[in-house]
Structures are given as C-alpha cells and as structure tokens.
Amino acid sequence: GQQLNQSPQSMFIQEGEDVSMNCTSSSIFNTWLWYKQDPGEGPVLLIALYKAGELTSNGRLTAQFGITRKDSFLNISASIPSDVGIYFCAGLYGGSQGNLIFGKGTKLSVKP
Amino acid sequence: GAGVSQSPSNKVTEKGKDVELRCDPISGHTALYWYRQRLGQGLEFLIYFQGNSAPDKSGLPSDRFSAERTGESVSTLTIQRTQQEDSAVYLCASSLKGLLSVTYEQYFGPGTRLTVT
Numbered sequence: 001g002q003q004l005n006q007s008p009q010s011m012f013i014q015e016g017e018d019v020s021m022n023c024t025s026s027s028i029f030n031t032w033l034w035y036k037q038d039p040g041e042g043p044v045l046l047i048a049l050y051k052a053g054e055l056t057s058n059g060r061l062t063a064q065f066g067i068t069r070k071d072s073f074l075n076i077s078a079s080i081p082s083d084v085g086i087y088f089c090a091g092l093y094g095g096s097q098g099n100l101i102f103g104k105g106t107k108l109s110v111k112p
Numbered sequence: 113g114a115g116v117s118q119s120p121s122n123k124v125t126e127k128g129k130d131v132e133l134r135c136d137p138i139s140g141h142t143a144l145y146w147y148r149q150r151l152g153q154g155l156e157f158l159i160y161f162q163g164n165s166a167p168d169k170s171g172l173p174s175d176r177f178s179a180e181r182t183g184e185s186v187s188t189l190t191i192q193r194t195q196q197e198d199s200a201v202y203l204c205a206s207s208l209k210g211l212l213s214v215t216y217e218q219y220f221g222p223g224t225r226l227t228v229t
Binding site for chain 2: 030031033035040041042043044045048050088090092094099100101102103104105
C-alpha cells in the first residue's frame with residue numbers, strides 16, 4: 001500500500017534555530033496537509049497544499065508541495081519553545097474513493 | 113463550539129467491558145473519520161463515513177470494533193469486550209467534503225483517552 005516516510009523522527013531545537021522536516025513517498029499525492037499535535041490534544045491543521053510547487057506560509061511556518069508531487073517540506077523559522085510537539089504530514093491521493101495517509105510524525109523537543 | 117468535540121475525554125474501563133466513544137463533527141461537515149493513536153505512535157485509520165455512502169471500515173482491527181453515524185452528525189465508536197491492547201487515544205476528525213474534493217482539509221477533535229485495566 002501507499003506509504004509516507006517522514007523525517008527526521010525526532011529533533012532537538014534551540015530557541016531561534018530554523019527547523020526543517022519532510023515527507024516523501026514513491027506515490028503521487030493531490031494534497032498535502034501538515035499538523036501539529038501538543039501532548040494530550042488532537043492534531044491541529046497548520047497548512048494545506050493543493051498544487052505541485054505551491055509554497056504556503058502560516059506565520060513562521062512555511063510548507064511546500066514538491067514539484068514531483070511525491071514529497072512535501074515544512075520549515076519553521078526562528079523557533080520558539082512553544083514550537084515543541086509532534087508534527088505530522090498527511091498526503092491525499094486519488095483513486096475511486098480517495099485516501100488520506102499520515103506520516104509517523106516528527107517530534108520536536110527543546111535542547112537540554 | 114465550532115470545532116470537533118469528543119466525549120468522554122478520558123475513559124478507564126475493565127478488561128472485557130464494552131465502551132462507547134462519541135464524536136460531534138463540525139456542523140455541515142459531510143465526512144467523519146475515526147483514528148487510533150497508541151502512545152508515542154502515529155495515527156491509525158479505523159473508519160470513514162461520507163454522506164450517505166457505505167462507510168469505509170477497512171481500518172477496523174477486529175469485529176469487536178464498530179461505529180455508527182446518524183446522518184451527517186454524531187458518530188459513536190463502540191469497542192466490545194475491551195482488551196488491554198485497546199488502550200490508546202481515539203481521535204475523531206471531520207471534513208467539509210469527502211476525500212475526492214479538490215480543496216481538502218480535515219479537522220481533529222481532542223480525542224478520548226481509553227485505558228483498559
């Protein structure tokens with residue numbers, strides 16, 4: 001079946017650093033969604049991407065829909081402590097019913 | 113409220129008992145989804161309702177799991193004869209349109225944390 005590879009699995013951030021994560025697949029997607037999940041809460045939609053090459057920002061967050069439609073990137077600029085959490089990508093692909101699959105998440109923690 | 117709501121927020125049950133989890137989607141959203149998230153893990157798809165179509169039950173892990181949806185509103189996920197491996201957060205999500213829509217967005221509720229002792 002379809003699979004999304006999300007990396008890195010985890011990373012440590014220092015306040016002020018830029019952060020980058022990505023999701024890749026061997027399959028083509030029509031839509032990419034990026035979510036953030038805080039402990040004890042449901043994922044919150046950050047950015048939605050609908051066209052190959054599309055670059056969309058939401059505050060300090062920027063995400064891109066890869067030109068091949070097989071990948072997507074999320075960048076966080078000038079990270080702050082409240083950026084910690086788990087970030088998930090989700091890709092929607094077509095077919096007779098459509099299907100949405102999720103990456104396994106990137107856990108952002110503060111550098112000790 | 114305007115978001116997806118779920119109840120209860122926490123549920124502790126004894127092994128072998130049945131549980132019902134409830135989801136209220138965003139008003140007007142035609143599609144509703146249930147996911148399971150084990151501790152520290154990603155999202156595991158369970159079931160998808162879209163309008164009046166037959167639900168996609170392909171993610172249900174066993175026949176102990178079932179879900180219903182009344183029209184385009186409330187959904188309940190039922191787990192019969194709970195096992196310890198059922199302990200997880202159960203997340204509900206809804207979307208305005210189904211998975212074939214051109215501009216697709218899915219919104220999650222806060223989840224129900226189920227603990228089976």
